Amino acid sequence: EAGVTQSPTHLIKTRGQQATLRCSPISGHTSVYWYQQALGLGLQFLLWYDEGEERNRGNFPPRFSGRQFPNYSSELNVNALELEDSALYLCASSSTLRTGSQYFGPGTRLTVL
Amino acid sequence: RKEVEQDPGPFNVPEGATVAFNCTYSNSASQSFFWYRQDCRKEPKLLMSVYSSGNEDGRFTAQLNRASQYISLLIRDSKLSDSATYLCVVNNDNYGQNFVFGPGTRLSVLP
Numbered sequence: 070e071a072g073v074t075q076s077p078t079h080l081i082k083t084r085g086q087q088a089t090l091r092c093s094p095i096s097g098h099t100s101v102y103w104y105q106q107a108l109g110l111g112l113q114f115l116l117w118y119d120e121g122e123e124r125n126r127g128n129f130p131p132r133f134s135g136r137q138f139p140n141y142s143s144e145l146n147v148n149a150l151e152l153e154d155s156a157l158y159l160c161a162s163s164s165t166l167r168t169g170s171q172y173f174g175p176g177t178r179l180t181v182l
Numbered sequence: 183r184k185e186v187e188q189d190p191g192p193f194n195v196p197e198g199a200t201v202a203f204n205c206t207y208s209n210s211a212s213q214s215f216f217w218y219r220q221d222c223r224k225e226p227k228l229l230m231s232v233y234s235s236g237n238e239d240g241r242f243t244a245q246l247n248r249a250s251q252y253i254s255l256l257i258r259d260s261k262l263s264d265s266a267t268y269l270c271v272v273n274n275d276n277y278g279q280n281f282v283f284g285p286g287t288r289l290s291v292l293p
Contacts, residue, residue: 102281111285112226112269125280159225163281170216171271171281173225 071096073162073174081180082150090145090177094162100124101143102163102171103135107156115158118143150181183208186284188270194290199260203287205253205270215246217255218269220286226269229255260291 074093082088094101103115114127118137126133132148141162147154157178161171188205195201207215215232230237232244232253243256253270270284 104283112283114282117280157223161281170214170228170231170273172228175225 073160073172075158075160075174075177077177078175079178079180081182083182084150084152086150086181088147088150088154088179090147090158090160090179091142092145092160092162092174093142094160095172098162098164098172099141100163101137101141102161103143103145104159104161105129105156106159106176107153112159116145147179152181155179155181184285185209185282186270186272188268188284189287190285192288192290194292195260196292197260197262199291200256200258201260201289202257203255203268203270203289205255205284207251207253207270207272207282209272209274209282210251212251212272212274214273215244215253216271216273217242217244217253218271218283219266220269221266226283229268257289260289262291262293265289265291 076091100119102117104112106112116135117125121137135145137143157176159173159176161173163171186207217229218226219229220226230239232246234246236245241258245254267286267288269286272282274280
């Protein structure tokens, strides 16, 4: 069974640009989560999508947005990039079972110059 | 107070040692609990779920104390390959699923 996949692996942008990150969940999983992990820091929750709807978002500005497609894959968009947006962006998926755990993709490392 | 707190670490232990990590959570309505490990510059991977009755997986034992809102992870006979950051994760499940990650405890097993 294929795991969570993310693309691209690395992304280099300059300040003010926009970045789009993509995630495909494990087959059968309908929930997708996005996290930011800056170097040396813990995981910070960004967004949670389930069944195509945004269910919850973390304490991030509106320039962080995303969507979930009918096939449950997801995009994270970051507008007006700032230097401090440089981080590893992790996507995770889970099933809708109440006790389901999350499975992570390998992440996209975003560098803002 | 953070919603999920862990021993700050780092823990530096010799091979073969037994090491225990502690985690506390603040939301008494939390429904499910997990330990993840994260290797340097890699994604977190599920180590084990934590059940009320406690559970064991080889050298790893997890315990949950709902009354004290406390979770622990015990690693016996530490191996070099156990070196990683261990993340305590709580699912609050207020609506669907709401995972909260602790800051992690770093373990280095030394030869």
